Amino acid sequence: MAKLRVKRMEQDDEPFKIDIKKISFKEFFSCIKGYGVPTILAPLFIVAEVILEVFIPMIMASLIDKGIGNGIVEPNMNEVLKYGGIMLALAFGALVTGALSARFAAVASQGFAKNLRRKLFNAVQSFSFRNVDKFSHGSLITRLTTDVTFIQNTFMMLIRIAFRAPIMFTFSIAMAMSINLKLSLIFIAIAPLMIIAIIIVGIVVFPLFGKMFKKFDNMNSRLQENLRAIRVVKAFVREDHETENFRKTAADIQRAQVRAERVMVYSQPMVQLCMYTCMVCVIWFGGGLVLRGTGMTLGELNSFISYIGQILMSLLTVAMIFVNIFMTMQSAARTSEVLSEYPDINDDHADQSLEVADGSIAFENVNFGYTEGENKLVLKDVNLEIKSGEMVGIIGGTGSAKSTLVQLIPRLYDVSSGAVKVGGRDIRDYKIHTLRDSVAMVLQKNVLFSGTIKENLKWGNDSATDEEIIEAAKVAQAHDFVSSFPAGYETDLGQGGVNVSGGQKQRLCIARALIKKPKIMILDDSTSAVDTATDARIRRAFRQELKGTTVIIIAQRITSISDCDKIIVMDKGVITDVGTHRELYESSEIYREICISQQKGVE
Numbered sequence: 001m002a003k004l005r006v007k008r009m010e011q012d013d014e015p016f017k018i019d020i021k022k023i024s025f026k027e028f029f030s031c032i033k034g035y036g037v038p039t040i041l042a043p044l045f046i047v048a049e050v051i052l053e054v055f056i057p058m059i060m061a062s063l064i065d066k067g068i069g070n071g072i073v074e075p076n077m078n079e080v081l082k083y084g085g086i087m088l089a090l091a092f093g094a095l096v097t098g099a100l101s102a103r104f105a106a107v108a109s110q111g112f113a114k115n116l117r118r119k120l121f122n123a124v125q126s127f128s129f130r131n132v133d134k135f136s137h138g139s140l141i142t143r144l145t146t147d148v149t150f151i152q153n154t155f156m157m158l159i160r161i162a163f164r165a166p167i168m169f170t171f172s173i174a175m176a177m178s179i180n181l182k183l184s185l186i187f188i189a190i191a192p193l194m195i196i197a198i199i200i201v202g203i204v205v206f207p208l209f210g211k212m213f214k215k216f217d218n219m220n221s222r223l224q225e226n227l228r229a230i231r232v233v234k235a236f237v238r239e240d241h242e243t244e245n246f247r248k249t250a251a252d253i254q255r256a257q258v259r260a261e262r263v264m265v266y267s268q269p270m271v272q273l274c275m276y277t278c279m280v281c282v283i284w285f286g287g288g289l290v291l292r293g294t295g296m297t298l299g300e301l302n303s304f305i306s307y308i309g310q311i312l313m314s315l316l317t318v319a320m321i322f323v324n325i326f327m328t329m330q331s332a333a334r335t336s337e338v339l340s341e342y343p344d345i346n347d348d349h350a351d352q353s354l355e356v357a358d359g360s361i362a363f364e365n366v367n368f369g370y371t372e373g374e375n376k377l378v379l380k381d382v383n384l385e386i387k388s389g390e391m392v393g394i395i396g397g398t399g400s401a402k403s404t405l406v407q408l409i410p411r412l413y414d415v416s417s418g419a420v421k422v423g424g425r426d427i428r429d430y431k432i433h434t435l436r437d438s439v440a441m442v443l444q445k446n447v448l449f450s451g452t453i454k455e456n457l458k459w460g461n462d463s464a465t466d467e468e469i470i471e472a473a474k475v476a477q478a479h480d481f482v483s484s485f486p487a488g489y490e491t492d493l494g495q496g497g498v499n500v501s502g503g504q505k506q507r508l509c510i511a512r513a514l515i516k517k518p519k520i521m522i523l524d525d526s527t528s529a530v531d532t533a534t535d536a537r538i539r540r541a542f543r544q545e546l547k548g549t550t551v552i553i554i555a556q557r558i559t560s561i562s563d564c565d566k567i568i569v570m571d572k573g574v575i576t577d578v579g580t581h582r583e584l585y586e587s588s589e590i591y592r593e594i595c596i597s598q599q600k601g602v603e
């Protein structure tokens, strides 16, 4: 059985640690798939660019020494033109190869990001409710957007600049040493200092970026929640309150970002300090050599300085790459976390070819809790038998675990212990797809999607014909009001179905579930916004049209369930009574109380 582990990971200021072992590099590698050629070509062309570029100062030295001379003899125009031409050709070659490399890197990194996003999205789709509960929505959004962008940029950097810098460094060092070995010792002494400085900055900045990302999660959560509940916000005139809240969240991000950047800004001046110290030393000692005419010509000094520039530039680039990798490690770990989250409801023990025989349901000693722990059980020792084709009502106070009970049937959550059986078999024996095809459920918090009514209904079954759609809508008592719209079934629903009434939305959701032609149909408080007469018509239609389908109706109103074959009374996670309306009125105190209180309401 899947282990229970629900833990909110988005607690705000807990110390941030990243376990590098948790980064699934394999997953990231597999995202290159389909873009292998540009991924290889980008560094190849950058190598070509570097090689071409690195010869330029060398040719420059010849141009100065052989063409221009030292100002004492006349310049030799032939030599100037010759070396000038070679330099031009090299520069042009570097330009072309550089541009090609940039192009390939862009193609490769965009493709990489596409694959990664798709992978993450697929992972999220495979999540169970419990998996989703573990991450906040906002955090998932940051992981699929900001984090992926970070990784994409670093990937681009890795296949371009990460190749360019070390090669440039090696070639330039070799060239500089070939010009003057002793002078080269200057930067060999200074370079380690620079590297140490960079590493220190990296170590300090790493956790700060982790914090920053969490703030982003926070902001996305807030934003999303606010947008989804914008009507509630307006109804309660809470705009100012929400604006103030958001201002705080945004200021939080600003603070976190400034804190991280404040450290980062030191890296560049430190590197520059090293660079210029190096330059001054080279010009000082090298200039002396040239003036004394011992061991170095003016052209050589000139190209030596160019090489030093290139060497230090490549070190600076390496520094940037390191900082970037540090930052990206956070993103990589966060996305890995999503990729490696194992869907705790899966087909691992399923019999691939098993079909659901009928709509019978049995609960055997079922215990269930959303979180681990004996005292956190929401359902306690539930035993229940429902025959195929029965119409069953469930009633009980709010929070008595009615929704929890029925959510176990299509395996939206798995039991903590005991077993749920459908069609005589443990539901874990079926493939999830097979099971959920047979069990349709209208959730208490139901949603419609933007698109036409027809598109929404077809969600239940892509291949449903127009006749089937109308038939389902008729049973759900939705056909009449849909037909009254000018565009009928082609009416566009706004996002989340904002332009239909609450009761209409509920009926559309019922129709959507009916189109699946399920063996078990569960309505979780799905007619709460529908008037009593329509409610009764829906049940009558169910009786007539859905013979053989097991129907479970959760309701708050006694009238919604009083004519059911069997009524289940729940209280605080246990089934207290089962029977018909008449039987329960006689025997169940809770049931009688509910009846009386609702009658009083009517009187």
Ligand SMILES: Nc1ncnc2c1ncn2[C@@H]1O[C@H](COP(=O)(O)OP(=O)(O)OP(=O)(O)O)[C@@H](O)[C@H]1O
Pocket: 133, 370, 371, 378, 396, 397, 398, 399, 400, 401, 402, 403, 404, 405, 444, 525
């Ligand atoms: N996703 C969840 N995570 C943790 N606890 C939950 C979750 N959903 C419900 N609960 C808890 O489980 C208990 C039963 O909730 P449930 O939604 O099953 O009640 P209900 O009978 O359907 O109530 P209502 O009539 O208000 O819909 C409640 O105490 C609730 O706080």
Ligand SMILES: [Mg+2]
Pocket: 402, 403, 404, 444, 524, 525
């Ligand atoms: Mg409920």
